[in-house]
Amino acid sequence: MFNISELGRVLTEEFLQAGGRIETMEFHTPADLSKLKQKVVINCTGYGARALWKDESVVPVRGQIAWLIPQPEASYGIVYDNVSMIARRDGIVIQQTGPDESWGYNDPNETVDREEAMGAVASIARAYA
């Protein structure tokens, strides 16, 4: 299990220390890449590749997570009642996982679902009752 926030911070720091620079820009079509003066472009646009490159092999999988404050004494994860709980150093992540791997598959909805988040926390609370 990786603490992804910390890993991101370390990698960014190493990149900057090695002389890297970050410039923010948005590409709406592949033709926009011609605005770059660099000869080599590494395409790592993640889910954005679906829109930018019309790459439909990149499929959205919706997941609603809830965060509880970090609890250093919790150093494990459990799955209970189709809800996963993973204790990380930066907080406890709780997520409805559904009955199987198809849960959220091909669902591009990015709207926060507070009810689902609260339901997942309530399920995990029952595991400790």
Ligand SMILES: Cc1cc2nc3c(=O)[nH]c(=O)nc-3n(C[C@H](O)[C@H](O)[C@H](O)COP(=O)(O)OP(=O)(O)OC[C@H]3O[C@@H](n4cnc5c(N)ncnc54)[C@H](O)[C@@H]3O)c2cc1C
């Ligand atoms: C809420 C959440 C929690 C997660 N937690 C974990 C976790 O705990 N552990 C774990 O291992 N993984 C986790 N993941 C998954 C992990 O974040 C991804 O697998 C990982 O970030 C993918 O890396 P990537 O570099 O391929 O793409 P991304 O990190 O998505 O990077 C793509 C980049 O391209 C940019 N981009 C996209 N399209 C364009 C465009 N048209 N123009 C300009 N820029 C563009 C985006 O802004 C972004 O900066 C989580 C994901 C989410 C959403």
